[in-house]
Amino acid sequence: MKKLANWIVAILFIICMFCIMRYLQNQNLTSVESETNEDVITITVLAGQSSSDAGIEDMIDEALAEKFPNVQLEWECVDWGEKFDTQMQVRIAAGDIPDIMVGKAQDIETYAAEGNLAPISTNCTKRIKEEALQSVKKDGVVYGLPYNVLYQGVIYNKNIFEHYDLKPPTTRKELEDIELILEKNQTTPFAAHFWESWMVGNMTMQFFMNDIFRDRPNWGDLFRTGEESFFNNNQMKDCLLQNQNILAHSWDDAMMIDQYECDQRFFEGEAAMYLTGSWSLQLINQYNENLNQEYGIFPYPNQKGNSNLLRETNMTFMKSSTTQYDDLIDQILEELVTNEELILDILDFTQAFSTIKGIESKYQRCIEEDVNWYEQNNQVMDVSTGNKELIWSFQNDLAVKQQEWLQGKIALEDVLHYADDQRMESSQ
Known part of the structure; x- marks a missing residue:
């Protein structure tokens, strides 16, 4: 009986020890898991993306993973033209400014003025070309890290032009002659998509740059003081009429199609010209292998016949002035401008040009020679001149009104009066 009791005591002892060991093991695992979670730093990122940018977030995550294993970028990606400014204003009002923002150079004018951006470190800025830095300064301070450059103008099908013995126009009369020749030969002069307000706004600024801001770079300031207006300025009227000209010489459904449909038609040879930017070149890679078309670019002719091609500093990284990870974000941004493989991958993916000293894409773009x-x-000319004078929210609102006019719902005079009524909203 005593022997049996000893066996029972031994078994109970073993069970107790097993339970204690399991408890301690679970406690240790919980502690390790807690420590691991505490080591992960989440950096919030609001990315306002152009049509060519979607997907760069995955490329950046992959590039940063090895050097910053405990950093997680929490991306919120929105359409820059339609939603970025709205989302930023909502976040600012809620006191929830993202740690990093990815927008365009022109956003500096808006958000630096409100005190929401921190200066970019010299370790980053010293690697950027000077002409690109000029577009991201506010009162002499660099508030943005420009990552690539796009060019804006009329991309044209060289094969169609050569077939009809046409040359890129420099005057409005030459452009009108080209439109006439093409239409006589059942060829659509212009590819266009007026469905998205951002595209109407972009085309309008291209006209503004060469007819207004080229000679009067401070026109926006004069507009806000009342010295200038839209309604009483014939050049302004003419700029808006150029949207009507393109619509009149495009497809019947140009008001109803989006960028993807327009890009696809153009690169299938369904139009000779396309007032756009180099962001539209992404689709060329998918189609041009089989079509073997050649493309060039020229500036849309202004009234004086001396238009310039437009340069736009596009993807721009900004840092919150309230982030608790100031030093870490500086390290992340420095990695972005020193990681040559990542830089080249993004340049090729977005079909953009480099802003970083000593690094140029090895891929020859079809418009690069021009x-x-x-x-x-x-x-x-750098389009930041116009974008600083008339901020994007004003441009986009004006574009929406132009859509109504182009659909015949309101008169051109209504658009011009609307712009004048909103003059104090044209700057931050």
Whole structure:
């Protein structure tokens, strides 16, 4: 009986020890898991993306994973033209500014003025080309890290132009002659998509740059003081009429189609010209292998016949002035401008040009020869001039009104009066 009791005591002892060991093991695992979770730093990112940018977030995550294993970028990606400004204003009002923002150079004017951006470290800015830095300064301070450059103008099908013995126009009369020749030969002069307000706004600023801001870079300031207006300015009226001209010489359904449909038609040879930017070149890679078309670019002719090609500093990284991860974000941004493989991958993916010293894409873009010619001949303007004078929210609201006009719902005079009524909303 005593022997049996000893066995029972031994078994109970073993069970107790097993339970204690399991408890301690679980406690240790919980502690390790807690420590691991505490080591992960989440950086919030609001990315306002152009149509060519979607997907760069995955490329950046992959590039940063090895160097920053305990950092997680929490991305919120929205359409820059339609939602970025609205989302930023909502976040600012809620006191929830993202740690990092990815927008365009022109966003600096808006958000730096409100005190929501922190200066970019010199370790980053010293790697950026000076002309790109000029577009991200506010009162002499660099508040954005420009990552790539796009060019804006009329992309044209060289095969169609050669077939009809046409040359890129420099005057409005030459453009009208080209439109007439093409239509006589059942060829649509312009590819266009007026469904999205951002595209109408972009085209309008292209006209503004060469007809207004080229000669009067402070026109926006004069507009706000009442010295200038839309309604009493014939050049402004003419700029808006150029949207009507393109619509009149495009497809019947140009008011109803989006960028993807327009890009696809253009690169299938359904139109000769396309007032757009180099962001539309992404689709060329999918189609041009089989179609073997050649493309070039020229500036849309202004009234004086001296238009310049337009340069736009596009993808721009900004840092919150309230982030608790100031030093870490500086390290992340520095990695973005020193990781050559990542830089080249993003340049090729977005079909953009480099802003970073000593790094140029090895991929020859179909418009690169023309772009280089305009650059070498000092016939390029930076569109940031106009975008600082008339901020994007004003441009987009004006574009929405133009859509109504182009659909016949209101008169051109209504658009011009609307712009004048909103003059104090044209700057931050």
